[in-house]
Amino acid sequence: MRQIRILCALCLLLVSSWAAAANYTLWVNGRTGGGAIGNYNDFTYWGPASTAAGVNKKAVNWDGRSSIASQSGKVRDALDCFCTGSNWCYIVTHSAGDLMMGYTLANYGGSARLKKNASPASGGVCGNSDGSSQTGWNIKWVRAASGAGGGSELSDVGSWTTSEPLVQDLKTTTARAMYNHNTTRNVWFYMYAGAKGTAYSGILPGQDDEAVAYHSTGGVAGSGGGSYCNPSDWFCNDLSLGTAANEGGSAKWGYHSVSFRDDGEAYNHYAGGNWGGIVGVVRSAVVNSAL
Template sequence: MNKKHALCTLCLLSAASLAQAANYTLWINGRNAGGTPGNYNDFRYWGPDTVQAGVNKKAVNWDGRSSIASQSSRVRDALDCFCTGANWCYIASYSAGDLLLGYTLANYGGSARERKNATPNAAGVCGAAGGTQTGWNIKWVRVASGAAGGSEIADAGAWTTSEPLVQDLKVGTARAMYNHNATRNIWFYMYAGARGTAYSFLLPGQDDEVVAYHSSGAAAGSGGRSLCNPGDWLCDDLRLGTAANQGGSTKWSYHSVEFRDDGEDYNHYGDGNWAGIIGVVRAAVAASAN
């Protein structure tokens, strides 16, 4: 083969590699069941799958009740499938899905991952594409009502206490489960809802009825604290971005509050129709995950 032919061959190989590269948007559900685990096209948990929710959207379905440790494999399968090799991912997580993703990145994000071909079987596992890499290709994470800091509702036993996930969602347990600062340098953009009603008496500061601002706002520390919107004299302000909150509490590394519900307009629930705080994140993902 002469030099000209060799150069043409290299060009064709490079073009083929670029053609195969793709971006994907992964949606990681929270507590309670919805879509079928392993079926990345089943968006029943969220709402109509015709709604724009990011480029090449995929539902990372898990059972929504088992322990975080036992369900992490579901997330790892999805990340291996769509976020390795030449492919990159945007991620949207919701409620306990935040705890699940954080746990997965902290414990497995520095491990050797086999590159996959983005063609899953019925179990949600993709075939080998050749080679390995360290961790996954993730551009950013947007989090609706993140529960990585736990919920006082779990502590109070307001949910079924025999459910393994409820035990993991206790505030002290969730905060001690892994190093929340170990995001592998991936940014988590937090969206905190404040339309709390029924369970607000159990939750400190502002809340969306299930998760308080200390968790949805990524406040660091071993326990929850009372954080509110500006103008509420009963507790310290949750501040936007990475800034320390009023009173001096800090946020976990690589966590930034992108949206604070100053109008108290958004509750926790998606209602199977991309509603509540999920809707705010969906709009942001649709606008920026491309």
């Protein structure tokens, strides 16, 4: 009888543990920000909060203007909250959010993290669950809409407000030297590259979405940006899909794969307050895969 009681208690413990486990979809904004920092339900940057955007969606808001290093703590708070213990996360980034996520994983993804209870206080920090810790976070994948991990030439030439610390971080040479982009802690970055550029975006090499060029949105490795295009363009090398080397032989960073290349030149950089542009393409993919 005693053995039966012990067995039943263990079963209840396992059921309780399984019931507490959850998956979350974290959306990490880019430059300009918009949502209230610490409020994981404020989707102002992206669009209506009522729009489907993955299981248990949360907006990881940072100010979108300060340096990556100074704002990384806001992202780490969210990762600690929702991606530790028995909980797992899907991560979605936009523009400079890709630089932010890459920096955070490379520099802190191997550190000890206290397991949290997924119940944030008003400042966005969660309480400890059981006092134990783990190494890094439980992340299934990262999907990057117009990823700026390789920087943007608009920052190089001062097209954006040069007094912003983030703009300094987004210079192509700075962004590419900021951290080891191959160090993703074995987390895959799936890249979505838009190509609906405009005349003024001639500053950007190859195909672009008005703000970031394919060399960055496609996760192309190297110390500097190159010129990459769609197969229909004869004047520069093609950005390849998946993890394959690009035309001309250039490689992508480790654990980076191009999931979407805008061959129809239909998607620009901007969400437009309504999940628009390349963000809309990623949102559709997330709805079908972040379950």
